[in-house]
Amino acid sequence: MNNSQPGILKPIPVSARYLLFSIEDQSSIREALGRLATLADGHNVVVGLGHSLLSHLETKIDGMRAFPSFVSCGIEIPATHGAIWCWLRGDDRGDLIHKEREITQALSPAFVIDNIVDAFKYKEGLDLSGYEDGTENPEGDDAVACALVSSNQKGMDGSSFVAVQQWVHDLNKFDDMEPIEQDHTIGRRKSDNEELDDAPASAHVKRTAQEDFDPEAFVIRRSMPWANEAGEGLNFVAFGESFDAFEAQLNRMTGRDDQIVDALFRFTRPITGGYFWCPPVVDGKLDLSVLKLA
Ligand code: HEM
Numbered sequence: 066m067n068n069s070q071p072g073i074l075k076p077i078p079v080s081a082r083y084l085l086f087s088i089e090d091q092s093s094i095r096e097a098l099g100r101l102a103t104l105a106d107g108h109n110v111v112v113g114l115g116h117s118l119l120s121h122l123e124t125k126i127d128g129m130r131a132f133p134s135f136v137s138c139g140i141e142i143p144a145t146h147g148a149i150w151c152w153l154r155g156d157d158r159g160d161l162i163h164k165e166r167e168i169t170q171a172l173s174p175a176f177v178i179d180n181i182v183d184a185f186k187y188k189e190g191l192d193l194s195g196y197e198d199g200t201e202n203p204e205g206d207d208a209v210a211c212a213l214v215s216s217n218q219k220g221m222d223g224s225s226f227v228a229v230q231q232w233v234h235d236l237n238k239f240d241d242m243e244p245i246e247q248d249h250t251i252g253r254r255k256s257d258n259e260e261l262d263d264a265p266a267s268a269h270v271k272r273t274a275q276e277d278f279d280p281e282a283f284v285i286r287r288s289m290p291w292a293n294e295a296g297e298g299l300n301f302v303a304f305g306e307s308f309d310a311f312e313a314q315l316n317r318m319t320g321r322d323d324q325i326v327d328a329l330f331r332f333t334r335p336i337t338g339g340y341f342w343c344p345p346v347v348d349g350k351l352d353l354s355v356l357k358l359a
Contacts, residue, residue: 068223068345068352069213070107073285073304077199078154081184081289082161083229083300084168085339086149086176088118095122095358097175102351104171105151110164112351113150113227113341124356128214128226128307132338138320140330145337149176150229152302158183180337182231184289184300192299193290194239194332196251197258201275203283211283212304220355223345225304228284228311230335231291234298239332250328267328273314282310298333308340 088094105112116131134144151168153161169178192198203211216222239247248254252261252268264271275283284303291300303311318327345352 067209067213068347069209069225070111070343070346070351072108072111072152072154073212073225073227073287073343074208075108075154077186077190077287077289079156079186080158080161081155081300082153082158082165083180083182083184084149084151084153084165084178085147085180086151086172087179088121088148088175089177090174091121093175094118097172098353098356098358100171101149101168102353104168105351106349107346107351109154110168111152111154111343113152113229113343115146115148115150115339115341117146118148119342119356122356122358126221126342126355129342130308130340132228132340133312133315134338135319135321137316138324138326140319140326140334142315142319142335143338145339147179147339147341150227150339150341182291182300183293184291187290191290192288193234193236193292193297194247194251195255196253198288198299199286200253200258201270202285207283208285211306211310212285214306218355220345220352225306225343226308227341227343228301228303228305228308229337229339229341230301231337232298232301232333232335233296234333236297236332242332250331265328266325269318269327269329272318272325272327275310275314278310278313278317282313284310284314301335304343 132144135142153164214224249264252264252270284305286303288299288301320326
C-alpha cells in the first residue's frame with residue numbers, strides 16, 4: 066500500500082479534463098491550497114504543483130525544476146509552465162464540468178484558470194493515429210518503483226513528478242502516409258501492435274525504448290487524446306520518481322543525442338510543456354505538509 070495519488074497508477078479513465086492555473090493574488094495562496102487539499106482526493110482529481118508556486122512558497126523539493134525549452138535539429142520544444150495542474154478523471158463529462166467549477170471556486174482569488182484540455186479514451190486506449198498507447202508501461206511493483214518517490218521524509222514519500230505536453234496532430238498528413246510508413250513512424254504494426262524489429266532508427270519506439278538508456282529510463286505514461294474546435298492530438302502525461310527518464314527520452318526524440326529525429330515529428334508537435342510535483346495523499350486528502358502552509 067502506498068500513499069500516492071491513486072489516479073496515477075490507475076488505468077486512464079473514459080473522460081478527462083486537464084486544468085492549468087496561474088497565480089493571480091499572492092496574498093491568498095495558502096488558504097486556497099488548503100481548500101484544494103480537501104477537494105482533491107488524488108483519484109478523481111490528480112494534482113501537480115508547478116515550480117513557480119513552490120518557489121513562491123520557498124519550498125525546496127529535490128529534483129523539482131522548470132520544464133526545459135529548447136530547439137534541436139529544427140524541432141521546437143516549448144515550455145509553458147503553470148502554477149497548478151489538475152487532471153480531472155471520470156466517466157461522465159458533466160461530473161467533470163461540475164468538479165472543475167468547484168475547484169476553480171476553491172482556488173479563487175489566488176489562482177485563475179489559464180487553460181482547459183478536454184480529453185477522452187479512444188477505443189481500448191489508442192492514440193488518434195490508431196496505435197495503442199501505453200503498451201510498454203511498467204506494471205505492479207515496477208510501476209510503483211518508476212513513478213513514485215520513495216523517501217523517509219513525511220510529505221515526500223509517495224509523491225511523483227509529472228511531465229505534461231499537449232501535442233497537436235496533423236492527421237491529414239498521417240493519413241497520406243502508406244501503412245508501412247505509418248508503422249515505421251511508430252515502430253509497431255497498427256493491425257496487431259507487434260513491435261517491428263526492422264523499423265528505422267527514427268521510429269518512435271526505437272527512440273524511446275526504455276531499457277536502451279543508461280540508466281534505464283522507465284516512466285508511467287497516462288496520455289489521452291484531446292479534441293476541440295482548434296484541432297486534435299494527444300495530451301502526453303508521464304509520471305516518474307524524477308524527471309530524468311522523461312528528459313532522456315525527449316533528448317533522444319529530438320536528436321540531441323545523435324541527430325536522429327523521432328519520426329513522430331512528421332505529423333505531430335508539442336505546443337505546451339510543463340513540469341509538476343504531485344504530492345502524496347493522507348486519509349483521502351492531499352498531504353501538503355512539506356509546503357508548511359499553516
Ligand atoms: C504525440 C506524441 C506521442 C505519441 C502519439 C506517442 C505514441 C506512442 C506509441 C503508439 C507507443 C507504442 C506503444 C507503447 O509502448 O505505448 C509509444 C511508446 C512510447 N512512448 Fe510515445 N508517443 C508520443 C510522445 C511521447 C513522448 C513525448 C515521450 C517521452 C519523452 C514518449 C515516450 C514513450 C515511451 C517511453 C514509449 C515506450 C517505449 C518502449 O519502451 O518500448 N512518447 N508512444
